[in-house]
Amino acid sequence: MLSGRYQLILSLSINLISSISIVFVNKWLYVKYGFPNISLTCFHFIATYAGLQICAWLGVFRPKRLEIVRVLPLSLTFCGFVVFTNLSLQNNTVGTYQLAKVLTTPCIVLIHVYFYGRRYSTKVKLTIIPIFIGAFLNSYYDVMFNMRGTIYAGIGVLVTSLYQIWVGTKQEELDVNSMQLLYYQAPMSALLLVGVIVFVEPVFAQGGVFGSWSISALLAVCLSGIIAFSVNLSIFFIIGKTSPVTYNMIGHLKFCITLLGGYLIFEDSLSVNQLLGIALTLSGIILYTHFKMADQRRKANRANHVNL
Template structure:
């Protein structure tokens, strides 16, 4: 087998691992929060962050999968804390939305990330795009409006949470580019996660205690009745870390643009798989709306590439 063939097999394997972990954690979150009835999205997010803290340390410090990058100043640490807060808001809001919305509609809203990225890029950095780039955002937003109108399981609070999660995800991307833009402060995604995850745990702990009460005691009591909950949480939390690891590895071995294209396809795959598993009702109008959004995202990616 040639080196080129081996490289292609390796890349395909990475992409499959990224798809599997990404879609897997999404579906398992939905199952736990909605179907299983584990109604503690903040605690679930904290479990994810604890796993990310521990496994990031193992991967970066012990296994040395990537060179460790040290924090150089208090100012840099403050910037990481800001990013961690926005990251927490994104993940918690996304998990809360899964209590109320089907995965298919959740993914349709999540596809509008480019719209929020463009808005925040303009508001924060005054960075403007070519008119064609902005024009491609029209079908992105229009598609979600159509999908919302045709969604049989529409829930206003879940919708607001999902939009908030999408906006926070875009905000983190823009802030990361601004706050960690100097050569001395840039961190690769694995090192950034190594520092952000423990900060996220510290931020989420008091919120979990205040908002979700004796969730640890409730979980332990539940494990006495159904021990599967322990395995669900452990596997789900580990999977949340491997999403980030696979994302980093795919980006490293392909490109950011390829990752964007693959991400669009991943959303469509997640929609199909979730409908097959959870059998949530869908409408023709809803699916046409989602298809329009994905088409808009593809046009957006192409317009961005040509404008550079």
């Protein structure tokens, strides 16, 4: 068995690779086939539940009986996260959408400080500044605010922050591991999304989830579901073992790599501002990692000193 440290490194690696892969697979599905967005997300959670069920049959983990009411807030915030981030993307420019996503990190910090009593060092808080400036530079020419888009983006940031915080706190509160919690949350979220799909996407008509799709499109959907299983499981494990802020830092790193990947694979243009933004974002992530590890070492040293 791998130690906790190596499990975390493995999960970070899997999350990084799978999260970047799923962006390009999903983009292929949206651009080439026009597959409906929320229906694909719903399928991702069905695939995640199926993967967890196989893991349970193989003895990888043992499902734990949980009260549905206690898991429901997590599923509701996930659905809110999906719906409002999609509405934000629909009603804002891509630049404004990306800028709003970056605000999730300071929002999580504020919720942690004022509602959970968690403390962050000043150095850790300051690392948010180059990340925010980097994101702004990446979207400088594409930022355009409007009332409806701003409202959707604001609600999306708040719900996403709550979802990521509860992914961690629910594991502690319910005394479960990432697999045991996701085993309940995945099918519940899929069921809730079905109720959303009926109102916002075609179901049986052309372009709907039960419409006519080619074999290649269905294979791409299946591949997307397999990758989503890796993404969802690694998210729960990473947040459970670290924190939502650390996971967000990884998200900013994935954003930079995705931009570079779009430039190299899809020949998307990158301006000097975007390259500078990527450099600033990466510097903020590196500084955050350095200061966070230094804080953890100090805490460990104090604990050892007390035990002596």
